Amino acid sequence: MCEGEEGATRVASVSRVPDSSATRMPTRPAIPVTLWCLVAVILAERTVLRHGMSPSFDLLVTPTGVAASLCLAAVIITMLFRKRRDRGRDKHHVPVAALFVLAAGLAGALLGWLALARVTSAAEALSTSPVSAWSLEVEGDMAEGGRGWWGRAGVYGENGANVGTVWLSSPSRLECGSVVSCVGRFKPNGDDEWGVSSRMQGLAGTVSVVHVIASREADGPLGVVLRARKAVLASFSPDESDGAAVLAGSVCGDRAPIRSRGLDGVFATCGASHLVAVSGGHLAILSGALAALLGKTRLGPGVRGSLALGVIVLFIVFCGAPASAMRAGIMSCVSFGGSLVGRRSHALSSTCAAAFAMALLDPYVSGQLGFLLSVASVVGICLFGSYASYALDVLTRLPRHSGGRLLALAHGLGRLRSNACDALGVSLVAQLFTLPLTCPTFGEVSLIAPIANLVLAPLFAGLVSLGLGAAVLTPLPALQSPVLAAAEGVSQAFCKVLSTLARLPLACLTMEASAAPMLAVLCGACVALYVVWPVPRRRLLVRFAAVLACGAVALLLGLRLLQPARVCVFDVGQGDAILVADGSAAVLVDTGPDEAIxxxxxxxxxxxxxAIVLTHLHDDHVGGMDDLVGRVACERVLVAKGVAEKIPAELSASISRLSGHEAEEISYGDTIRAGSFSLRVVSPTEPVDGGDNADSLMLAVSYEHNGDELSALLTGDAEKDETAACLARGDVGDIDFLKVGHHGSEVSLTADEAALLDPEVSVASAGEGNKYGHPRKECMDVLAGAGSVFLCTKDVGDVTVRPGVRGPTVFTERTPGGSAAAMASAM
Incomplete structure (x- = not known):
């Protein structure tokens, strides 16, 4: 134990040995000036590229300006602390370092303006000539999107000179490294968030391919490597199984099969996306294998290192030269170069020096999220990774044991625990340091990420090692077959564990947050921890962990058991999603078009x-299904009679990952219970295929408890004919609340139907500025004529309807000209 921990070390009356895994309290890490220079150059480049050629004092109130101010304050505090600590040894440390940081910031601003000028010039040049006059070289693998395939491409003129870089949109996939001539349209960046982000990454705009005139593969050494890669991918058959898809992504860097099989969402839920983005982890595994092989030779250290770096470079090209792998490779080269000139290895200095050089050579990396995530995570690990691991070690330290078999067992458990603490500490710090980047961008936090990375790391190392072996043996199918089979087996196990973790309740928490306050809290906590550097004490850590655990349990119980009875029509854009909940019971009717759910x-x-009820199979009602995996627990998914066999494969896979089994069918007259709510199927009366609006499940909702009552009709996209049939059969009559069919179209319902239903409040779900004009004036006039208060989610946000003794109480997320409470009282 270190001095000061848990008071003085007590001496037992019997012979005992300390835990073999005990570690020493880590010393406060030295912060190189290059770190502050790196921060200065990144902030300066991002500021110029984001806000243009004319920065002003208004930039100080932007997130970038706030970040710059916070980082400058951190520099000053840290420098002053070091000056006080080193008093008498280096009196000019702070001024000299400040000059270096100031110079780096000025250099970043200058380089940012030059980079901005290059993008602007490229956009002007590309706007004045036809796309068919250019040659487009595809950079990296293209990704499949909602409207075809997307990727980056370098643009070259007739003389072979590089004009710029663009987004390339194509109806079919274009191979990495291929050179394409095409007919298409060029659209320069706009002033929206997408356009600004593209400009910051050095992209002049988007080329949409209409027709490919000619395409040729890369030639020379690059072509040889890429053709070998293509052969390896073909032997892996990545489209046949999840394991093969993950193997192709992990070994060859081709993530398209992972996306096409819907696995990218599962990786994101578990915070494990970095595992299939070829980066430092892959290079570490490859370097370890190369070190083991070359270590048996008589080659000198320099020759061995040079050979290893050569193989690493070849591997990066083989993977399609993804940016993540190139960054990791450059950092490895810097670290290796430092060892060749006799400098001691210092991870933080090497990382900052490499990243600083990359930012100076290519200012556009400051606008790339992957670069920022890599730098933030590595810097955080170098600064506080060992401290976090030590704190976990203190918290989980095993009691001492006497000799014999218990001693051997204690040593084994101690080593295992120590390794787990190291991995968890590193994962927690990396996630914490990247939160100000990931939360505003993705709107979620993976709570399972530290555990997932700990559990998946051994399987990942195995599948990459075996996969690399199978790739090398591609020309020898007989030898490759058993190795490939083993690699796919490990990969399948990896996918199984990944899917299991993703289905755990609260595996991922959706969070809407701004970067500036998160960065402020992080910077303040880091500065305080670095200056104080307290010794972790077990008693305080246990109390802190107990408070967190009790808070988490109380929150879970509250969210699970204490929810009020309500029907909520969510604002999910141009789509439908309705929650029916009472206490611990909740049913979701449709999932909206996307991740908004x-x-x-x-x-x-x-x-x-x-349960989740899918009224029919239109994308605006089922598109958010995949995004729910890992974010909520769901027991079953229900569809209308006859629809289960018509569910598309991708949606079916999402249903299985979410609920653990396939969709179930419900028929006319069936009832779903949610606490005191009853949801009865009133349409359709016959089997349907779910492809038309008329196929929509219509649910008559009723609630009665302690004098509170509510009746409602949820219609999906059903229209006036289906509603008339329900009224004629007597399945529905006078109701309190109507979820208007088909987003409030002109054929949603007739005046007679509105009069028979006589809803007090009617809600349509529609997106702002939708091309259909929903909700239509005809529909609103019909409901107004029936005396119903009409609301639309695009105007008021979420609409919540609660049962009441004297009728429903309605709350809106936002109310034009008033408050939600005012709307509630008006009901």
Whole structure:
């Protein structure tokens, strides 16, 4: 134990040995000036590239300006602390370092303006000539999006000179490294967030391919490597299984099969996306294998290192030269170069020096999220990784044991625990340091990430090692076959564990947050911890962990058991998603068009769903299904009679990952219970295929408890004919609340139907500025004529309807000209 921990070390009356895994308290790490220079150059480049050629004092109130101010304050505090500590040894340390940081900031601003000028010039040049006059060289693997395939491409003129870089959109996939001539359209960047982000990454705009005139593969050594890669990918058959897809992504860097099989969402939920982005982890595994092989030779250290770096460079090219791998390779080269000139290895200095050089040579990296995430995570690990691991070690330290078999067992458990603490500490710090970047960008935090990375790391190392072996043996199918089979087996196990972790309740928490306050809190905590550097004490750590655990349990119980009875129509854009909840029971009717549903459920504090009902198979009603995996627990997914066999493969896979089994069918007259709510199927009366609006499940909702009542009709996209049939059969009559069919189109319902239903409040779900004009004036006039208060989610946000003794109480997320409370009282 270190001095000061848990008071003085007590001496037992019997012979005992300390835990073999005990570690020493880490010393406060030295912060190189290059770190502050790196921060200065990144902030200066981002500021110029984001806000243009004319920065002003208004920049100080932007997130970038706030970040710059916080980082400058951190520099000053840290420098002053070091000056006080080193008093008498280096009196000019602070002024000299400040000059270096100031120079780096000025250099970053100058380089940022030059980079901005290059993008602007490229956009002007590309706007004045036809796309068919250019040659487009595809950079890296293209990704499949909603409207075809997307990727980056370098643009070259007739003389072979590089004009610039663009986004390339194509209806079909274009191979990495291929040179394409095409007919298409060029659109320069706009002033929206997408355009600004593209400009910051050095992209002049987007080329949309209409027709490919000619395409040729890369030639020379690059072509040889890429053709070998293509052969390896073909032997892996990545489209046949999840394991093969992950193997192709991990070994060859081709993530398209992972995306096409819907696995990218599972990786994101578990915070494990970095595992299949070829980066430092892959290079570490490869370097370890090379060191083991070359260590058996008589070659000198310099020759061995040079050979290893050569193989690493070849591997990076083989993977399609992804930016993550190139960054990791450059950092490895810097570290190796330092060892060749006799400098001691210092991870933080090497990382900062490499990143600083990259930012100076290519200012556009400051606008690339991957670069920022890499730098933030490595810097955080270098500064506080060992401290976090030590704190976990103190918290989980095993009791001492006497000799014999218990001693051997204690040593084994101690080593295992120590390794787990190291891995967890590193993962927690990396995640913490990247939160100000990931939360504003992705709107979520993976709570399972530290555990997932700990559990998946051994399997990942195995599948990469075996996968590399299988790749090398591609020309020898007989030898490759058993190795490839073993690699796929490990990869399948990896996918199974990954899917299991992703389905755990609260594996991922959706969070809407701004970068500036998160960065302020992080900087303040880091400065305080660095200056004080307290010795972790077990008693305080246990109390802190107990408080966190009790708080988490109380929060879970509150979210799970204490929810009020309500029907909530979510604002998810041009789509439908309705929550029916009472206490611990909750049913979701449709999932909206995209990831907005996870944010909506977070707003309502929902962490568990008894069922999801998909009214029909249109994308605006089922598109958010995949995004729910890992964010909420769901017991079953229900569809209309006859629809289960018509569910698309991708949606079916999402349903299985979310609920653990396939969709179930419900028929006319069936009832779903959610606490005191009853949801009865009133349409369709016959089997359907779910492809038309008329196929929509219509649910008559009723609630009665302690005098509070509510009746409602949820219609999906059903229109006037289906509603008329329900009224004619007597399945529905006078109701309190109507979820208007088909987003409030002109054929949603007739005046007679509105009069028979006589809803007190009617809600349509539609997106702002939708091309259909929903909700239509005809529909609103019909409901107004029936005396119903009409609301639309695009105007008022989420609409929540609660049962009441004297009728429903309605709350809106936002109310034009008033407050939500005013709307509630008006009901």
């Amino acid at each position: 996870s944010l909506a459920l977070t707003r309502q504090g929902v962490i568990h769903l008894d």
